Amino acid sequence: MEIVLWSVAALLSLQLVFAAWNVRQLPLFGQLGHSSGKLIPEEGVQLSVLIPARNEQGNIIECLQSIQRCLPANQSDKRIEVIILDDRSEDETARLVEQFSAEDQRFRLVRGLEKPDGWVGKAYACHQLSMQARGAWYLYVDADTRLRQSALETVLQAISGQAIGFISGFPEQQTGSWLEKLVVPMMGFTIACHLPIRLVSASSDPRFAAAHGGWIAISRATYEAAGGHEANAGQLVDDVALMRAVKRAGHPVVLADVRQQVSMRMYHNASEVWSGYKKNIFAGVGRSGLLLAAVLAIYVLLYLLPFMMLLVSPLYPALLPSALTGYLLGIAVKAVADRSQGQPWLLALFIPFSIGAVVAIGAASWLSAKFGTGYVWKGRMYE
Structure with missing residues (x-):
């Protein structure tokens, strides 16, 4: 022994x-971006913030308030739109979003359709959001995320000069119960120990992939080239499946440290x-x-x-x-x-x-x- x-x-x-x-190979999200070749149009919507929400009455308002604090003070600035899809919630999610969007028309509520056979619920919600989005880039965030000040301006900087691409990262994880503290950080442990982070962006091999659905920035062109969520409609781990589809389409991907931009508490108890x-x-x-x-x-x-x-x-x-x-x-x-x-x-x-x-x-x-x-x-x- x-x-x-x-x-x-x-x-x-x-x-x-x-x-x-x-x-040490994980780049900071705030250091991404390019200064040359403005491929994103100066006019119109540059970024669509897309939020799938099902039974999120305890989360959704704080999420929207955090986004609201990140939006430009000038409400005539149309670079960013925010769309929330109520995924047929059984609680007060839709009513709360409706009240919030009535006070701030930069936020728009969409009522989700019944999930077709063969689709995972969140993937179908994200697919419907893409059909509503007008931006050159999409930023998918979950209802339990909390954006930090200037997060959206940092996103605009990161995507500046890029017509294609996929960027994801793991938000800073907040934990409460002991099972949360023991298990939730194991996501990062698995990546640190087993996934060569440099190869996520340097290799076209879809096996080198990691993403978090709570923070995915993807260009419209890349989303369409990869087949969107529809290409992996039945995948429970839809975020990683989407990155792999992007790699197969030959578009660039990046896994970044996004803790300065976003935090979240994924779970609230051991169950x-x-x-x-x-x-x-x-x-x-x-x-x-x-x-x-x-x-x-x-x-x-x-x-x-x-x-x-x-x-x-x-x-x-x-x-x-x-x-x-x-x-x-x-x-x-x-x-x-x-x-x-x-x-x-x-x-x-x-x-x-x-x-x-x-x-x-x-x-x-x-x-x-x-x-x-x-x-x-x-x-x-x-x-």
Whole structure:
């Protein structure tokens, strides 16, 4: 067992070096943009801010207020339009948006149609929004996002001089419950440890893709060339599917650090965390049970085994040096990933519990697909 643990420590040392290098490859969103060749028209709508909203009465007004603070003070400035699609909500979402848009006509409410067979709900909502948009570029944001001051001007700067392209990034994640703190930052951990960030933009291979539906800027020309959301109508992980479609179309993509522009709280309790990740994990590995099992097994080996052996080391003192080394290296890897996301470094101490939660949710995600029980999200059932 000592040999196994020292081998794990060696692998974690390599993982730490890679993660520390990898997170430095993420460009700041505010540093994107070009000064030459104004390909976006000076007149008319340059940017359509598009918000799919289903059962978001607790989120939508704060989201709209944050966007409102970013809009130009001069209401005659028509560079930016904001469209909210009520995706057949069962709560007060539509009424709240209607009241808000009546007071500020820069915001427009669209009533969503019934989802056709074969479509995932959010993908169809985004598709309908694209049909309403007039901008040269679209900015998709979720109802639980909160834009920071000057975020939209930064978007206009980033897309200046570009007729085509796709830009996404992971908003700063706000967490409350303990399961949120343990699981939500694991998105960034996975990217830091396993996805060569430089190859997202440098390679045309669609396997090197990562995106977040809470912040996607895509030009109209690129959206149409990639087939839009319609090209992947049934994909649960629609944001990554869209980036891959853009790559296949030969258009440029960028994954950027957008934490200075936008924050969000994706989930508000443990139940939402469980349901949201359960819906996405199996789909996120291409619905491959073998790949999911391999990933989870590697996580157990690297991050759970040293901690478990550390717990039993009082009975087997010879295991203490190797087990402690592996545990501390695992903490270091998690700390690098957490720091790149603006998360408290103390969360890294709980890496075994984060891994344990991900393994449990991943297993539940696979079992739901295998036995046909499906996934429930925002009142809809998915297989």
